[in-house]
Amino acid sequence: MYQEVRLHGHIDDTVEYFATAAARDAYRCYFYETGGDSLRLFSPGNEFVLDRQGITHRGNGGSFCEYMFGVDQPLADLAKGDVRNRLVLYGATYKQGGSLTFTDRTEGELSFDRIFFEGNALYNYYFFLTGSATGRPRAQQESILRLLGKLLKRSPNVGLHDDAALVAEIFDLLGHKSSFYLVKLIHKKHKTYHDAFSQLYFTHKSIPDSEYEKLRILADGLGLDKYQQERIRIDVMYKHPDNRRIVDEYRSILIECNQKASISRQENARLTRLKTLSVRNKIPSALFYTLDEMLKNDKLIDCDEQGYISETRQILTGIFLQEHEIDAGINSEDMIKLLHAKRQASDNRDHNFEQLLLDTGKTTDEKIRDGADLLLLETFSYIITYFDRYDSTSANINQLAFMENVMLSEEIIRSLLGNRKAFNEIGSGLFNTLFFDSLLENKYFGHFGRKKIAALRKGLTQIEDGRMTVQGLLDQLHTFDAEEKLYRALLDHVKERIRNFYSRYNTKAEQEALRLEIGEEFRTKEMISGEISPELFQHVVVNIKKEAIYIHNLLPEILASRDTALREDFLENSGLDRFYVEELEREYFEHNGLEMDELYEIRKGLTNSSE
Numbered sequence: 001m002y003q004e005v006r007l008h009g010h011i012d013d014t015v016e017y018f019a020t021a022a023a024r025d026a027y028r029c030y031f032y033e034t035g036g037d038s039l040r041l042f043s044p045g046n047e048f049v050l051d052r053q054g055i056t057h058r059g060n061g062g063s064f065c066e067y068m069f070g071v072d073q074p075l076a077d078l079a080k081g082d083v084r085n086r087l088v089l090y091g092a093t094y095k096q097g098g099s100l101t102f103t104d105r106t107e108g109e110l111s112f113d114r115i116f117f118e119g120n121a122l123y124n125y126y127f128f129l130t131g132s133a134t135g136r137p138r139a140q141q142e143s144i145l146r147l148l149g150k151l152l153k154r155s156p157n158v159g160l161h162d163d164a165a166l167v168a169e170i171f172d173l174l175g176h177k178s179s180f181y182l183v184k185l186i187h188k189k190h191k192t193y194h195d196a197f198s199q200l201y202f203t204h205k206s207i208p209d210s211e212y213e214k215l216r217i218l219a220d221g222l223g224l225d226k227y228q229q230e231r232i233r234i235d236v237m238y239k240h241p242d243n244r245r246i247v248d249e250y251r252s253i254l255i256e257c258n259q260k261a262s263i264s265r266q267e268n269a270r271l272t273r274l275k276t277l278s279v280r281n282k283i284p285s286a287l288f289y290t291l292d293e294m295l296k297n298d299k300l301i302d303c304d305e306q307g308y309i310s311e312t313r314q315i316l317t318g319i320f321l322q323e324h325e326i327d328a329g330i331n332s333e334d335m336i337k338l339l340h341a342k343r344q345a346s347d348n349r350d351h352n353f354e355q356l357l358l359d360t361g362k363t364t365d366e367k368i369r370d371g372a373d374l375l376l377l378e379t380f381s382y383i384i385t386y387f388d389r390y391d392s393t394s395a396n397i398n399q400l401a402f403m404e405n406v407m408l409s410e411e412i413i414r415s416l417l418g419n420r421k422a423f424n425e426i427g428s429g430l431f432n433t434l435f436f437d438s439l440l441e442n443k444y445f446g447h448f449g450r451k452k453i454a455a456l457r458k459g460l461t462q463i464e465d466g467r468m469t470v471q472g473l474l475d476q477l478h479t480f481d482a483e484e485k486l487y488r489a490l491l492d493h494v495k496e497r498i499r500n501f502y503s504r505y506n507t508k509a510e511q512e513a514l515r516l517e518i519g520e521e522f523r524t525k526e527m528i529s530g531e532i533s534p535e536l537f538q539h540v541v542v543n544i545k546k547e548a549i550y551i552h553n554l555l556p557e558i559l560a561s562r563d564t565a566l567r568e569d570f571l572e573n574s575g576l577d578r579f580y581v582e583e584l585e586r587e588y589f590e591h592n593g594l595e596m597d598e599l600y601e602i603r604k605g606l607t608n609s610s611e
Contacts, residue, residue, distance in 0.1 A: 002171050003027050004164070009039065012052060015112050016186040022167045023179035031181065041181055046128040048183060054115065058107035060140040061128030062089035064152045065120035066159040068231055069238035069290065077153070078295070079255050085158045086119065087149060089141050100145070102138035116187045121231050122194055123161055124185045131178030147173055189222040190232060198236045205240070206282050234286055243283045250274045250288060254295040275349065282403065292349055308341040309352050316360040319379050320367070330379055332426040335386060342390055343434055357387070389419045390434070397435050400456065400477075401449040404488070407481055413470050420460055432457065446577035448484040452477055483536065489527060490540045493518050498544065511541055546574050550581065551588055564602055
């Protein structure tokens with residue numbers, strides 16, 4: 001049995017602390033003293049001091065905190081799914097190859113800004129101990145690493161901020177006469193912003209502009225650094241359960257590819273699928289960009305990407321020839337090449353393109369500052385204007401294509417019309433080529449997405465020709481959206497009826513009775529006002545039969561024979577959305593307790609001979 005004594009206090013309006021001493025006789029220990037604005041914690045050979053400037057320490061121990069998503073995390077930790085926390089021991093440094101070396105120089109000091117910048121933005125722990133580590137400082141640190149390293153890097157109580165449970169875990173590993181000292185530092189302003197953002201994000205997923213403005217005002221009032229705000233937001237978004245599963249799968253693929261120093265075509269397609277799925281589920285692209293920055297190297301991708309990067313560099317570098325009185329302005333042909341390069345870079349998640357653009361912008365600013373002709377700035381602004389148009393148009397069209405319950409506004413339609421005109425002015429049919437042609441080839445492009453995009457494509461042309469109004473197009477899109485919602489609701493209700501009373505609905509007459517029955521139920525719930533279309537109802541019934549055939553007959557055969565061609569044939573010809581079929585597969589594996597890795601292998605198209 002051991003005892004705990006816990007001190008709680010505030011250094012200032014920014015930093016709060018909890019200091020815990022745990023020992024068999026902690027109530028009789030004298031382990032702290034105060035003086036002015038400082039708190040000193042000590043034990044034989046150890047000292048830890050808190051004051052307004054930061055911390056100072058000497059002796060054994062170190063610090064740990066929960067990894068925030070997107071921080072510079074060692075690949076060895078990333079590759080281990082159970083490693084949650086960052087651990088730093090005083091006097092320890094990494095040698096080439098990843099091994100640790102210890103020295104006797106364990107004393108040091110850190111400012112609070114550095115602590116919350118290099119560690120967790122909200123919570124950081126410091127510790128030292130007596131009784132279970134003896135000898136010179138380096139020997140003590142090596143003993144602590146062997147004794148507590150695995151626990152401190154994996155304990156979920158660090159992220160839960162449960163000090164009592166954490167101390168209990170640690171004390172179980174210490175000797176009978178040991179004592180343990182733990183200090184938790186809390187950044188109160190970061191926590192205030194974190195809690196506000198977390199509540200809004202978990203409530204809305206996509207935070208309304210009005211609420212986001214309140215967050216901005218809160219951050220300004222707290223005086224928060226932009227970088228810390230971004231770290232906090234990304235970490236909160238990652239921890240949303242709807243995001244985490246997809247992001248973790250994306251990360252695991254990147255880790256595997258990084259370790260073998262290549263990304264195959266199948267793996268690249270799988271990464272693309274996850275990216276497309278993230279759009280549908282409103283998962284912020286920042287989560288994937290962060291992983292790409294940490295793990296992805298453009299040389300790993302097994303596809304031709306050097307051509308468009310080289311061409312982009314030539315065009316962007318060429319604009320600086322104007323200062324040598326060379327006519328190097330961007331003409332329509334150059335702009336079309338840049339837009340196609342931007343689309344290709346987006347498809348490949350290749351951030352080299354954006355880096356080239358950032359470098360060009362920086363050089364442009366420097367040259368203008370040094371007196372270059374303003375024509376240089378006008379040329380670069382011309383490029384940026386078209387790229388902004390591309391980003392806006394791509395976002396709106398992809399949301400309509402892949403996400404449910406998305407309705408374009410009159411303002412967005414008019415913006416698309418303006419962008420369509422601007423793109424087609426520099427190249428005939430360029431708008432359709434950039435935004436529709438490649439989309440129509442996407443295998444994850446679903447039934448209702450195709451209907452909405454086809455209506456949008458045709459409607460924009462007809463509006464420009466004077467054969468349709470903006471409101472008419474909005475009405476068409478609203479009709480398809482309502483049909484999609486009704487289809488989803490019908491699918492759930494019919495499956496539930498068939499699951500419970502399957503034998504009643506085999507014949508046409510029984511199916512018609514079911515259609516009328518569900519129609520009455522939907523009208524009572526005010527989900528519809530009229531009748532359920534027989535065509536839509538029949539579409540639902542046929543798809544349920546296809547689903548049953550796949551789950552009960554084809555999928556077991558595919559898994560047994562590893563016949564990926566059979567799976568692909570079904571996906572190509574059944575008319576069922578790939579997103580939906582892949583969700584059915586996931587449910588099948590979870591229900592039957594099968595290993596998900598086997599499903600991933602099938603999706604990658606591996607054959608028996610390649611194993």
